[in-house]
Amino acid sequence: MTMELDREVSLTRELPEYGLRAGNIATLVDFVPHPSNGEEGCVLEIFNAIGESLTEIAVPISAIETLRSDEILAVRTLAKVS
Template sequence: MKFELYSQAALTIDIPKYGLQKGDVVTLVEFLEGDENLPNAYMCEVFNAIGDTIAVCTVKEDQLAQLSKNEILHIRSLEAA
């Protein structure tokens, strides 16, 4: 599934290096087209609750899920990475 750049998506995996968990919301800032050896991926920027960038990471396309109108965002403390 291809996502629109600068849209938001939810992680379907944990990324312990950055203290990120499945369900955390990321902003998709760059599409990285794969080939027969590499899957499509996205460069993602992650913000804290007040809008500061806390991480920039690359995530495979199949490790992202679209947000839907029947979901609600919530706040959690960022664990030290």
């Protein structure tokens, strides 16, 4: 699986600390090494449905996957993080 920067990817797991769910879409911004030789990470930019940037987050690379042609997009309200 080749992942390219500035491409949309989907989350493979829930990230409740950010109000995000598996299947949400993000843009891959950068790859980052783990500080103690663990799993490589990546920086994602999260956008709302009308294209406004909400935040950037860092996650393990295993938390994302490339988009596939058999997937469709959906809209939901962003959960408030408390």
